[in-house]
Amino acid sequence: MLKYASKRIIKLIPVLLAITLLVFTLMYLTPGDPALKKLTSGGGVVTDELLALERAEMGLDRPFFVRYFSWVFGIVQGDFGNSYVDSMPVLPKLLKALGYTLMLALASTFLSVVIAIPIGVYTALKKDTIFDNIVRIFTFTGNAMPNFLIALLLMFLFCIQIKAFPVIATASLKGMFLPTLALSIPMISRFARQTRADVLSQLGEEYVIGMHARGVKERTILFKNVLHNSLGSIITIVSLQIRILIGGSVVTETIFRWPGIGSMLMSSITGRDYPLVQGTVLILATLQILINLLTDMSYFVIDKRISLE
């Protein structure tokens, strides 16, 4: 397994290189000039001389490959460049925002898994009962409701009605509660439904019926076999949701003033802050690939028959 992991980590390098080229090209092809963006941000008048000066300073007057390679060489030396917008180094900014986002991501994933899996299993066992149908309504609502609505309703409930939290939150443990909850609600809904479906498809399989026939205890079948066999796809779903979480949620972050990576990425994309966009994508990509690696390895841990090669 270690061999497998190290092999995969070596493969990380070409994949990351491909990502750098892809992102760089995408941003290059996207219409919009960072220099122009910067100059028009205050709503003032732009002249050609100003634009030329700004472009020269940002290095935008150089050819595509010169820009690409100087960026990649910088990264190799640990230099992610400076932001086009505020000229500050990209990396510290990025890591700070990422830290905040990861805090939220981990907390809400944990909360969702802990709540959703028991609900999913229980609704599968009690299929088509009143309980199942009530949960169904909640999970559908949680899943189809827009993020901003969940966040604003939570804020209305907890800050205005109950007054348990201030509207103007701080990036602290207390301030984490509402955004975590806002991110968890759709995920709980998603995981619960997926778990229910997975467990149901297992319950119908021959081996379960066979075990029932042999008089194996319900509980043993459920935990030893059914849940165990469903774990792979549950982990996959969780890993796919984490992808969305580590990218940060723009809506949740802006509503709760959470200084995460989502709103930073959003403003850096619309502001054409290439170094910041590229740096962010690269860091997120690395994380994403590591998560995929862990997911693949978990299949093996769950079921030893699955070969990793």
Added chain:
Amino acid sequence: MEMVKQNPAATKIKPMLTRSQRKHQRLKRKTILWAIIVSLILVFSFFATYFTPNDPYETNPLAMRQGPSAEYPFGTDNLGRCVYSRILEGARTSIFATIMLVIISFFVGTVIGVLCGYYGGVVDDIVMRFTDILLSVPQLVLAIAVAGILGGSLMNTLIAIGITSWTSYARLARSHAMRIRQLPFINACRLTGCSDFHIIITHVVPNLIGPMLVNATLEIGTTMLSIAGLSFLGLGVAPPTAEWGSMVSEARSYLQLAPWAVFAPALAILLTVMLFNYFGESVCDLANSQEA
């Protein structure tokens, strides 16, 4: 259950059926019923635009943000337009665009995922590294590039979202296929000389189709909302075209004054997701019973 009770004749005609066969029959009928409901919705969404009580595009400064009334069943929006009429008008775009996107990415993703999971090896490795790359590029970066390079149209929006959305189905289908191919009965099939194609179609796919479908139906709502999330890039539908997702996000700014303008289209999305999910789950049940 109700269906069976309502049709005592059906049980009388076939008294020789086993219990599991009867269950299978019942699930089959249930699935057909849901299929009919879903197709009715699709048909209705196509013609809904002819049943609008008001002009969905006519603005009216005297009727801004009015609550539900006889004239405007779901109230009016910020520009005094009838929310109910706009929901009907937008049904076609919203439902068709989303369903098309979900079906295509579901199909492509599942096929690729099953093949990767079943065969493994070099191809699996290459395809999965490719999904790694695609999954790493934030949706917004892709969308902004697509909008800039290809221009903004509904088709291009579907491309922008579709480029990455199949990968999640692929990873999910792969995880199922990897598990299923290790099961003893698959090995037994192989030993009896079944072709891989036969095994995939008759054993692997039925085993994973249920959870996959449930996942796909849950994607419908998210997709509808994410199409709207890209509208500021010029993707999605051009204003003032009615479309549920953009109605929801546009009405966000006046949520306190006219909550109906958010809740009515949100409810339409919710109902669509629910109906499709019921359909998905009934197919799931059917697949499970077939397996048994």
Added chain:
Amino acid sequence: MLKKLIATVLILTMALTALTACSGTPAQSNDPGKSDPVVSNDPGSSAPEVTAGTTALGGTLKTVETFMYPSLDPVKDYYSWHSQKYGLTESLFRLTDDIEVVPWLAEGLDIADNVATLTLKDGVCFSNGNPLTADMVKRNMLRLAENNKRFYYLNDFQLDVTDEKTLVITMPTALPTLRNELANPEFCMIDLDNSTDIDNNPICTGPFKVETFVPEGDLTLVRNENYWDGDVILDSVTFYAMSDEQSKLMAMQNGEIDAYDNITATDIEIYSTDPAAYQLFSVAMQARCYMFMNPDRLDASIREAITLVIDRETIAAFMGGVLTPTYGAFNDDTAYGKSQQPQMNLEAAKAVMEAGGYTLNASNVYEKDGKAIPTIGLYCYAARNIDKIAVLILEQLSNFGIPCEIKLVEDPDGTYMTDPSYEFDICFYRMTTDKTGDPMPFIEGVVMSGSYQDITGYGNAEADAKIEELRFTVDPAKRAEIANDIMKDYYAANVFVSLLCYNRNIVMATGVSNFSEANPYEYYGVTHKTTPATK
């Protein structure tokens, strides 16, 4: 099964209705007996001037800012616009509520041809008590020239300190608008000798000084005990970084903040229901939304008709106090804003179309020689209500008989403003048209041939000659006359339509006053006279 479904739907509907009912009731307190019928929208009726002598000192003010920046250094980008709003920095001159340039840190400026003599007010000092000297002004100006591209032109100036309070500025050519230039917030003064960390704690002349600053986060300022212009009423001011409009609304309703600006039309409607708790102010800013028409794709009669069809009053009515109709690039009460565009006149528009050989066909579309007008593309972007304005214009033009469709782009500067392959028919843009009380920046940036916004190809030698004349004219009356002449020709070409002026809308809790609520410029905010909310 169906029964179950219906039940499910019912329960769901009820649940959502309950939610709707909750969120539909904003947290507005208050007995109806207290309701004050009129909401002050008139700057004139703002709270009476409170003098330090009669008001007790003390109290705090909490407000929010949509964007907070990573640094407080005013020479960077547009950061000075914010540091001045915070009550931290002050410029040499300032613009009054009536867009007049008056001295602030400066005492006066005498311009004689290309030599200007700047004198400083006596008694102006930094928050550490050090007096502001002419030498410090010179060093600040040089620092600005070095660090901000928009002020590179200062490098050609010769700055001579003649005494403690006098600076002689020698310019390469006469700059009649120097006084207006010096009213830019960038011309603020920092104690460069004693500021150890300009990014986080610059020592400036304003009524407040930095207490805590989180880059891109919250900022708290406390009273500058050494303020040169009298007592500072507030103990402290806090600016929270908050970009979501709904969160701001709830924070205000919850009493967590006392005032903020740039509120939306919905917010205005919500706050105006409770005049006992909130004061509302609205003042037209100099930022305008306007559109360009492409003469290569739209013929003269269509363009002229369009200028007559657009109903700015209705658009403004939809936008509930956020936008005000405008018929020119400059306010019509300025000397240089006397040329204006025509009001809506559908009859005249019809006459123009008919004179151009167009007739209305059966499907209410104008046609010429049996060919209907092709659908016109309205290029716009989704910011600052521009997409909504475009939707309304689309409806007005379509109803008139000119079919349109909206083409939304993410970034106008990256697309139709710079890329000729975007063959726009009509496109929208937004800019502060009158930044310093002078017409030159607009004319130079929009009307002059080859300028950034001369995307309609209007620019011509005749206009350029007039612009050159304006550039070197010192007499304000003569300047106004030339500017009016240039703008009259520009409007007559029907390539530019000034649509709406953005309003600066401010909400303040009862008791708050002197928050620059009547000033049309966004870069004024907290002053030494700002008072706290009465709790």
